Amino acid sequence: MKSQNVSEAVVRRLPRYYRHLETLANNNVERVSSSELAEQLSLTPSQVRQDFNCFGGFGQQGYGYPVKKLYEEIGLILGLAQKFKMIIAGAGNIGRALCNHEGFHNKGFEVQALFDINENLIGQKINGKPVLPIGEMGRYIKENAIDIGVIAARRTVAQSLADEMVAAGIKAIWNFVPTDINAPVPLENVQLIDSMLVLSYRVTQH
Amino acid sequence: MKSQNVSEAVVRRLPRYYRHLETLANNNVERVSSSELAEQLSLTPSQVRQDFNCFGGFGQQGYGYPVKKLYEEIGLILGLAQKFKMIIAGAGNIGRALCNHEGFHNKGFEVQALFDINENLIGQKINGKPVLPIGEMGRYIKENAIDIGVIAARRTVAQSLADEMVAAGIKAIWNFVPTDINAPVPLENVQLIDSMLVLSYRVTQH
Numbered sequence: 001m002k003s004q005n006v007s008e009a010v011v012r013r014l015p016r017y018y019r020h021l022e023t024l025a026n027n028n029v030e031r032v033s034s035s036e037l038a039e040q041l042s043l044t045p046s047q048v049r050q051d052f053n054c055f056g057g058f059g060q061q062g063y064g065y066p067v068k069k070l071y072e073e074i075g076l077i078l079g080l081a082q083k084f085k086m087i088i089a090g091a092g093n094i095g096r097a098l099c100n101h102e103g104f105h106n107k108g109f110e111v112q113a114l115f116d117i118n119e120n121l122i123g124q125k126i127n128g129k130p131v132l133p134i135g136e137m138g139r140y141i142k143e144n145a146i147d148i149g150v151i152a153a154r155r156t157v158a159q160s161l162a163d164e165m166v167a168a169g170i171k172a173i174w175n176f177v178p179t180d181i182n183a184p185v186p187l188e189n190v191q192l193i194d195s196m197l198v199l200s201y202r203v204t205q206h
Numbered sequence: 207m208k209s210q211n212v213s214e215a216v217v218r219r220l221p222r223y224y225r226h227l228e229t230l231a232n233n234n235v236e237r238v239s240s241s242e243l244a245e246q247l248s249l250t251p252s253q254v255r256q257d258f259n260c261f262g263g264f265g266q267q268g269y270g271y272p273v274k275k276l277y278e279e280i281g282l283i284l285g286l287a288q289k290f291k292m293i294i295a296g297a298g299n300i301g302r303a304l305c306n307h308e309g310f311h312n313k314g315f316e317v318q319a320l321f322d323i324n325e326n327l328i329g330q331k332i333n334g335k336p337v338l339p340i341g342e343m344g345r346y347i348k349e350n351a352i353d354i355g356v357i358a359a360r361r362t363v364a365q366s367l368a369d370e371m372v373a374a375g376i377k378a379i380w381n382f383v384p385t386d387i388n389a390p391v392p393l394e395n396v397q398l399i400d401s402m403l404v405l406s407y408r409v410t411q412h
Contacts, residue, residue: 011407015400019384041386078403079410097303103384103399109406147409172409174402178225178309180247186408188401193309194221195394196380197284200315201217202392203353203378204285 006054013051014078016041021071031064083108085146086174089161090153091116091124091131094176094192098150099126112144116153137161141168152176212260219257220284222247227277237270289314291352292380295367296359297322297330297337300382300398304356305332318350322359343367347374358382 020041024032034048041048052058055077058070075081086104088095091114098104099111111129115137116122124131132140141149149165151158151173158177165173165183172186178193226247230238240254247254258264261283264276281287292310294301297320304310305317319336321343322328330337338346347355355371357364357379364383371379371389378392384399 011404012400014407015397015403016386018403019399020386023385077407077410079406080403082410084406084409093303093306097299098398100299101398104402107399107402109402148405171412172405174405179229180222180226186405186412188405188408190396190398190401191221192304192307192396193225193313194218195396196310196313196315197221197224197286198217199354199378199380199392199394200285200290201220201283202394203290204283204288206377206392 010051010054013041013043014074017051018071018074018078021067021074024067025071029067032067032070033064036064080108083110084148085144086111086148086150087137087141087146088114088150088152089116089134089137089165090114090151091118091121091126092152095150095152096126098152098176099129109148112146113140115140134161138164138168141165141170145169147171148174150174150176151181155179216257216260219247219249220280223257224277224280224284227273227280230273231277235273238273238276239270242270286314289316290354291350292317292354292356293343293347293352294320294356294358295322295340295343295371296320296357297324297327297332298358301356301358302332304358304382305335315354318352319346321346340367344370344374347371347376351375353377354380356380356382357387361385 017037020037035045038045038048058065058073086109088099088111095114099114104111113129114126114131115134116131117134121131122133140146147170149170151161153161155177158175158179158181162173162181162183166185170185173181173183175181175187175189176192178191181187223243226243241251244251244254264271264279292315294305294317301320305320310317317335319338320332321338321340323340327337328339346352353376355376357367359367361383364381364385364387368379368387368389372391376391379387379389381387381393381395382398384397387393
């Protein structure tokens with residue numbers, strides 16, 4: 001389902017709805033109203049309804065939403081009907097943790113390989129995935145039609161890795177390096193140090 | 207410096223200013239104007255000035271801001287004059303990666319110990335920090351005046367770990383578990399699967 005003009009805030013709430021509905025479905029809850037969803041997620045009922053209206057409303061709201069169907073529809077909107085092939089540039093702490101993370105594989109995000117410059121890491125396997133020389137990354141992305149490139153390398157090489165990924169036809173970049181990257185494809189930043197600094201700000205001001 | 211009524215968006219931009227000014231300072235740039243900062247960070251000059259006005263404006267803007275001084279002042283606002291003692295609940299992939307991450311220690315965020323329920327992990331050291339039994343976490347937080355508790359454990363125990371941390375006097379919680387936690391202290395969520403789902407949404411809609 002293609003959606004137009006969906007705001008950043010709505011997009012960021014979709015995964016929360018999705019996760020929450022998964023929990024409800026696992027607990028055999030069959031229907032849920034917008035008021036219940038709102039309360040459970042600390043939103044307002046009208047916000048929930050407005051969010052859902054961006055995607056056609058998901059049917060009769062007077063009787064509540066059917067949990068399993070809503071869960072599946074939001075999953076489709078999030079792109080979870082397909083598999084995504086990922087590579088990870090950088091086989092350090094973060095790269096390894098991501099490669100070992102079971103939660104991604106379950107959702108169809110499949111790490112194919114890691115790439116590093118460190119001779120001691122090249123040739124190793126991490127969770128069964130090979131660590132290959134960084135010089136082979138571009139060719140590997142092309143030949144294996146990789147969808148998502150994860151950047152978990154040094155700050156100084158982050159932009160050049162992104163450029164190389166884009167040149168090789170990557171569809172999206174997931175950046176874990178604390179630097180601002182420019183790329184003409186969808187880009188998500190997980191900048192741990194920024195999150196930590198926001199926390200220290202709040203503790204200091206609290 | 208205490209600041210009132212600073213919006214969420216401004217707070218989230220502070221770490222970006224801070225990181226960028228660090229890079230400028232390392233490159234021996236002495237002064238930077240709001241226009242230059244805006245261009246470098248993909249903001250508008252008036253946004254930069256408005257953001258800085260939340261904290262008193264940081265002095266003469268006509269001549270540009272002195273880079274090193276601005277960097278230091280924003281660091282103070284972010285709470286970086288002090289050290290923060292952290293513990294990590296959960297010594298799995300994410301907990302270990304955070305414990306091994308050099309970037310935190312450099313900024314004064316010091317992991318003291320990890321806690322886990324897994325007998326095979328208890329007694330190990332990760333980056334020199336002990337893995338202790340999860341049952342000892344509350345007492346350890348109290349006795350060592352721990353500031354920040356990281357939750358990197360299973361989803362089902364995330365809320366009870368948060369409750370225990372709060373009861374023991376923790377000042378802030380950094381949550382890596384994909385579930386919504388309630389706590390009466392500053393709370394930052396890093397929900398990797400949410401970020402991944404936003405990325406797959408964007409790839410699907412692109």
